[in-house]
Amino acid sequence: MAEPLQPITRSPLYEVVAQRLQEFIAGQSLRPGDRLLSERELAEQLGVSRTSVRQALTALRVKGIVDVRHGDGVYLRQAPADLVPTLASEVANAEIDHPMIWEVREGVEVQAVRLAARRREPEHLDAMRSALVAMERSIAGGGDGVDGDRLFHRAIVDATGNRFFGFLVDLISDAMDRTSEASLTLPGRAPISLQAHREILAAVEEGDEDAAAASMRRHIMVSAEMVVGQQR
Amino acid sequence: MAEPLQPITRSPLYEVVAQRLQEFIAGQSLRPGDRLLSERELAEQLGVSRTSVRQALTALRVKGIVDVRHGDGVYLRQAPADLVPTLASEVANAEIDHPMIWEVREGVEVQAVRLAARRREPEHLDAMRSALVAMERSIAGGGDGVDGDRLFHRAIVDATGNRFFGFLVDLISDAMDRTSEASLTLPGRAPISLQAHREILAAVEEGDEDAAAASMRRHIMVSAEMVVGQQR
DNA sequence: GAGGTAGAGTGGTCCAGCCACTCGACCGAG
DNA sequence: CTCGGTCGAGTGGCTGGACCACTCTACCTC
Missing domain, CATH: 1.10.10.10 (Winged helix-like DNA-binding domain superfamily/Winged helix DNA-binding domain)
Structure with missing residues (x-):
């Protein structure tokens, strides 16, 4: 028994x-x-x-x-939905690997940068610019610029004016932390990434959402390929 | 001021x-x-x-x-994965309105249909086709075809082969239910929606992910405009 | 009709006390 | 010494009553 x-x-x-x-x-x-x-x-x-x-x-x-x-x-406030807790535990337990997360991230961040290009305010542009400066300085000093990278993406999310994106980004980075550390500090990656960020910023500044989306998509796909490729 | x-x-x-x-x-x-x-x-x-x-x-x-x-x-608490339930309840509590949800949905579904176009399997295409048939039949009978609509989008998500998308779609529809009923059954909307679905399916069948993404984006923006516009 | 007011009803907070439970120190029997 | 039990200190669980802060509404006054 x-x-x-x-x-x-x-x-x-x-x-x-x-x-x-x-x-x-x-x-x-x-x-x-x-x-x-x-x-x-x-x-x-x-x-x-x-x-x-x-x-x-x-x-x-x-x-x-x-x-x-x-x-x-x-x-x-709502019809009693036990759906949410169920979903939460699913994500925590489901077998979700790094490629899956990158695919989702691509969709979320591309859309976010579209909205950011549409609604950008001076304060958000400032935040993005200073994030880039932080990145440049770190890389020039031999660092990986990962902090500036985070700030940059966070600034984009903030610029959407849509809280939901913030939640999703947190969710995604949490899922990433959980799968494996997969450091973003690949040799030679930082300058490429920096250039990609510059492109994105330029498109956002001009309010060209299609260009911003395209740049972001390229950037994320390249990053994903580097990180995921490294794991194999 | x-x-x-x-x-x-x-x-x-x-x-x-x-x-x-x-x-x-x-x-x-x-x-x-x-x-x-x-x-x-x-x-x-x-x-x-x-x-x-x-x-x-x-x-x-x-x-x-x-x-x-x-x-x-x-x-x-011991569980290191505490962030997820917290996020879920935050999403449940935060003031997130319909337009915000539609913006997120656009990003998620556009990316999903990209992946679907890339990886489509015969079974998924079948599911999408039969969803369209159900939609047509419902509309011909004076219905709104909302069930077929759901099946169609679900089939796309399944075709991604990425569980994470399923989770997000559930989260989004849950959030939508919570905000307001905002019925999808606007007069005259069903045929337009049906045509959009046909376009999407065609692009997925051909494996043209850019076309699929563009069609989906247009479809969702139109739907959002209709629903949100109605609320004003 | 517009504006103000008073009161009823609601959630917010506090207090003092006692109950239920856990854990570890202690003690006695073997 | 080891085992087993006991007991007390400290913890969270729960209560009733009291008062405060807020919201809404009916009513009154001008």
């Missing part, structure tokens, strides 16, 4: 309450925007203290299921 | 505490498995009540950052 006795695990009360609330929401087919009962009413109906209800609501709030408004009430 | 006065937004105390704790963890470079101070000590050092500390800890627990053990203490 593998499990002679099931280990007893008392779930904390607030967890039980949170689950009960989720079931209630799903069962009553409440719609996003609907208001839940007040904390005091929930506490009474569930037979627990208001503190426990509040803790459960905090959990639901963090999960993005519920929206708590001071002085107003608790509102439903 | 666009912003004469910055709107005052008092963050709830428990949120401030949670953030402060995260900073503390990062700043002190605590390692997974380390134990934090006790709730009572944290409360005293931060000058807040234990209740607020507990609420903050509940949030960190849900985020997967921390592990609270009854009668023992609060420990830093």
